Amino acid sequence: MTKFNSNGETLIFKEIPNTHEIEGVMFGIFREDGTKLGETFCRNDKFNGLAWYLDDIFIEPEYQGNNYGSQLLEKTCEALWQKKKKLDIILERPSNAIAPNGFDRKAWYERHGFTPHSNPEITYMWREPPS
DSSP states (O other), rough: OOEEEEETEEEEEEEOOOOOSSSOOEEEEEEEOEEEEEEEESSTTTTTTTTEEEEEEEEHHHHHTTSHHHHHHHHHHHHHHHSTTOOOEEEOOOOOOOOOOOOOOHHHHHHHEEEEOOSSSSEEEEEOOOO
16 A cells, blocks of 8 residues: 555555456555545456556546546556566557547557557557666
């Protein structure tokens, strides 16, 4: 469990029980009062253990647009690299990178250090661990 401050409030990031039917690890971000703001699901089996796969990142709709997703993504990357230091983190952005509300998923991941494939038809993006 990690406590940190963001925009004047104390948040908690921690590993949570896996609720998926496949092997993986889940993390959540919470307010101090226990309110769950969002969660991620990651696994290490998709690329034969050679990379982490960020399967899902979700912020509860009523908390979107408050920087919680960015905090959750960064803390998730840090936690994954603590588990297995030298592995890239790979994700597949939705084929429509622009959400109905105008949110640009591809640009958001790029702002967080993810690199898109040079072929625009390949939707995988990756982020290398820090040196």
